[in-house]
Amino acid sequence: MSSITMLDTVLAPRPDDTPGDALGCLLAAGVDPNGGNLDNLLLGVRHATALETCMSGVPTVANVKGLVATFFLLAAAAVVYAWLPRRRDRKNRTVPVGTVSRDTSLQDELAQLRELSGTAPGVRFRVDPTRTTAGAVVYGSAGRYTVCLHAGLVARRGTDPDGFRTVVLHELAHIRNRDVDFAYGSTALWRVFVVLALLPYLFQQGRLLTNGLLGRNASPFWPGAASIITYSLLSGLLLVALVHLARADLLRRRELHADRQAVAWGATLGGWDHPDPPGTVATPLRRVIALLRTHPRWAERRRVLDDPGRMARVSALEMLLTGVGASLLVHEVLVLPGLSGGTGGAFLTALLVAPVLFLVLRRSVASAARSAGRRTETGVRAGLWLGAGLVVGTFVGGGNSGTEWVIAQPVYLLALVVTAVVPAVWTAQFCRLTLVLPGRLLRIATVLLNFLVTLALLWGGLLWWQSSGRALAMGFAVHDGALTALIKEEFPGPWGLYPRDLSVISAVSPVLMMLNKEVLLAAAALLMSLVPLLLHVRVRGTGLRLRRTLMAGLAGGLVCWAGLAAAAYALRARRPVTFDQRTGAFQYVHMWWQIAALMGACLVTASVVAGVSRRHWLLRALLAAQVVQFMAYAAVFALAAADGCLGPLNKLGDRCHWLPENGRILAELTAAQSLTATVFLSACAALAGAAVGRIAHRHRPTASPSQPSAQASPEIRPWPAVLRRSTILVLGVPACLLTVLTHADDADSAQRSAVENQRFAELFDTPQTARVAKVREWQAAAWLGKGGLDRIGGMGDAFTALGDALTEAAEQEPDTNGKIRLDETKFSRLCGTLGGRAAQARKYFPVPFKELQQPWSDALRRLQSDSRTCQDAMAMGEDAKFATNAERGLRFQQSLDGMRAAMNALTDVLQKLDAMAFPSKDGS
Structure with a gap:
């Protein structure tokens, strides 16, 4: 994907002395190439419709050139892939096997080994008489493979026949596993990319930067262009390192798979009893150098053979590189026709990353379940490395490139980490939950459901970052107070009484807006809480401990009720005198205080449940938080319906009336602002609670051997089937109804959002002054x-x-x-x-x-x-x-x-x- 942008830049460079088509639209919108990143981004957000209309008339010849050139690059890589083995044949002076053997015993043994491995009869065996090492190498393409034996290996056959067989079976395993195609394909693609795309791109960018620094470039984009070009050069060099890491990791893992395959065919383990050469560098540096090698160390190969389940564990580097690739794809895919706008980049990225995360974690969970004593896969480590890759990819892909390199609010980058950790933990724990399911059809259905939830969570996180998180990280929440002024206009009233409340609301509401907006995210949040409950009702022994989880949710609900009452009582001192004054600013602030009490209770409950749980802590935490949510919405309904009858807890009215319609409206508004976001924030709180719980458990003093052990806890009697099914109705029906009600008027919400965006642009449309x-x-x-x-x-x-x-x-x-x-x-x-x-x-x-x-x-x-x-x-x-x-x-x-x-x-x-x-x- 990076080659499209690079080749497009090389073949169709943007004009630097006249406003071109696409550049003209940006300039017409008020974008200043030398201005701040956030200012330019806000101009594009405020006038997105006008900018899209302008861009629709811009010819896409430049992007097409880069796309067509990439297809030619792939074709050139295919030619190089076919040419490399032939070049090796001409370069190395190898001889047929028969020329180094007095009889046919060597040929017969090689034929037996080939038949044992099940490789095609067309495999050639040759000898390199110039190599005295006891090794071998395999090369070729398109089914025409050659195993080249070193002269030292042929000599070793007489003294160590088992070692000889081990080496040959290892090379044949490479052919059987198609590792030769992986190796030569990646080599050909990498070399062609470097020669035809990367080097020309770096040369052009370096020439522009040099000319600008020497004063040869009179473009008005300077000095802002110098920052952008320098960032592009550094990103290109970092991309080289990341691609080499990915290629080296791929080849190392193929070596380990070939080792295991050779052992399965009868190779003796003694063939891997080789000491690693003593290192001359420190251990940390040696570990870094090992990541750059295409062959694993002998110690690592022996560990994998001794513990076959080791290959099923999640690789930190694999997850890191997956995250980097995902983040790069979000930015690079935007150059493709039809995906230049909207949310296509985030969805396509999630669609490609979700299967990788899901399959890797499912394999690790299943392997740990089959091996006694293996540590259970939690998904936390995989999610953290995947999130770290997303953060690194954000910088490499130019997520914050421009005249400002440092993000104004880097704390929002943690959202990318959470975007990866939550679906990873969910996938791992749900996979563990489904291991005990009977029936093939039920297992297939749950696997599909697990994957869909993982996909929705990844897509939602990437979409949030693309549409909101990036702007927040650049300082949107503390910008020129535009959102604050818009709230004041929408809800008039004595805002002088609520200055701190308004600042907090202005900072929090942009974060929650996108989470509560998307229907797919709402469906994923619903499934995260209800699906484990459905499986618990279907199958006993899932480990959810439903009774304790529900009791924790009820306790959290009582805390939430107390918080709602405390919020209403605390606001009473600032309640305006007249009814008309209470319906604007005061009512809005009161609603957000209720949302704060609701979310606070849910987050505390989720963190406590996750901290004290040992199995399925995320699933249990989400289920308990959902109980708190429903109890909170019921309390919001009661407080609004009985407003005027509650004494110091009254909000608007002073006369006692029972108005259920008011309660329904306020409960629906509160749910629309908090239903989906609370689920995801509760998941984040569960992560923090689980971390604190594990740390406390590790530092807890252990009982001495002389002390008597605690008596085994009595077995918990399972609930009758009627109670378990009733729990589904009590929790599932309100969840579905609230989800439908909060998203039933999507058309009206979209219209209102468009009107608000237009008013936002009109009220605070103050163009920045160009510097040149x-x-x-x-x-x-x-x-x-x-x-x-x-x-x-x-x-x-x-x-x-x-x-x-x-x-x-x-x-x-x-x-x-x-x-x-x-x-x-x-x-x-x-x-x-x-x-x-x-x-x-x-x-x-x-x-x-x-x-x-x-x-x-x-x-x-x-x-x-x-x-x-x-x-x-x-x-x-x-x-x-x-x-x-x-x-x-x-x-x-x-x-x-x-x-x-x-x-x-x-x-x-x-x-x-x-x-x-x-x-x-x-x-x-």
Whole structure:
């Protein structure tokens, strides 16, 4: 995937002296290449629709060039793959086996070993007389393989026949396992990538950086471009190291698999009794160097043969490289046609990573269950390394590249780690839970369900990072207070009484917004809690300890009730006097205090349950947290329905009424803000609680041998089937109903979200000032050329048509009262056309200059307002807005004057933009 971007950059470099097509859209939006990362990102977020519309007209020839070139690169790799073995044959002077043996015993033994391994008869055996070591090598491609025996190995056959057989069987195992194809394929692809993509890319970027530092590049993108290019160079070099690590790890693991296969065919273990050469470097450095080797050390090979289950364990390096590849794919896949926008990158990445994580953990869990004394796979280690890979890949892939290398809020990078740890732990524990399931069909269904939940969790985490987490890490939560002001406008009231509450809400709500938005995440959260419960009802002995888990949830629910009561009582001192004042800011703050009490109780319950549990701690913690959630929503319903009857706990009312509809509305709003997010935050709290519990368990003093052992706890009697099934109804039905209710109005929610985004852009649309005068010139030219001039021209044409209609009406004969009769339908349509074009212009990019944006916005708003007034003045009959004709005429005249003034303001903005975009006109 990286080759597409690199080759695209080499073959179709972006212009550095003129605003190109895609660059023109960004410049028209107000992006400053020398500006801050967050400022540029927010411009793209605020004007996503306008930017997508502009980009839709940009030709995609550049991306296509990189994509086509990548296909040629793959074709070249295939040619190199076929050519490498032939080159080796010509380079090494090998001889047939028969030339070094006086009889046919060597050929016969090799044929027997080949038949034992089940390899194809076409395998050739040759001898390299120049190599005196007791080794061998296999090479070839496309089914034409050659086993080249060293002369020392042939001589060893007479003194150590078992060692000879071991070496030959090992090489034949490489052929049987298709390791030769893996090795030569990866070698060919890597060499072609380095020669045709990486080196040209590094050369071009290095040349640009050198020219810029020496002052040979007069591009206005400097010095911002220097930071971006330097970051690209370092990322390319780091990518080289990561690819080499991945290739070396692949080849080492293939060596270990070949060892095991050779032993299965009868090779003696003595063939691996070789001491490793003494090292001359320190042990930590030796371990790092070992990761770069394509062959494992002899000690590692012997450990794998002594413990076959060792290969089934999760490899830290494998998970790290998987995370790096996943994070890179999120960024690189965006260059593919059809995936340049939206959430396709996150979904495709999760679709490729989820099977790797799922299969690796399932294999490890099954292997640990079959081996007595093996440590159970928890998934924590695999998730941590996978998350670390996601973090590293974020830097390598340019997730924060630009003029600022250091992320403003690096704590949000922990979200990437949690994105990997939660599905890893869930997968491992659920796999353990399904090992005792009877029936093949039931096992297949649970495996599929496990994979789907893992996929949804990974996709949700990557989507959250792509759409929200990256902006939060860059400092969005502490930006210019735009979200705070938007909340104040949406919920008016005495916000001076709640300054700290507002700052906390503004910081927390962006984090939870995306988690509560996606339907697929809500379904995954529902399945995470209910599916283990369903399996517990179906099969006994799962280890969930349902009775204790539910009791812990009930205790947490009681704590939550106390927290809700305490929150209501604490807010009473700041409750406004009148009812109207309580329905805005106070009601909003009160709802978030309730959400805080709910989430706090769920997180504490989940952490405690996970800390004291030894098996299935995540599953038990989520189930207990769900009990707390339902008890909390029931309390929210009761507090709202009985508002006015609760004395010091009253929120809005002072008179006692039982209003269940109010309770339902508030409970539904609270669930919409917290239902899905609480599940995932509870999972995070369970991780922390489990870590603390394990640390405390390790430091707990052990009983001395002289002390009597504790008596065995009595066996817990299982619940009757009726109680177990009732538990499903009590927990499952409310969970499904709440999930459906909170996502039933997705269309309305999307419409409201679009309106809020538009208002966000209008209220806080303050373009940044470009640092270089040439960039300001390009911004003005791009804004005019990408649609600004067309929109002003369209409004001018509509206003001219309205003026022509007035002139035509003035030439008509007046009526008996000396007045001119206007065609109401015609003028209403003309005024509506002008207002509609003003509305379309408001959807376009704002003027990328602070001094011109305000006149532009004011003129467009006035045009829309006056066009509506004009239409109202032309309305007759039942649609009439004004009582008398005199008032209609006055309002019509006022609207014409207002539209004329607005058009004059737009003309003034156009003239200033034209002067900024083409300054040479004034001097010519």
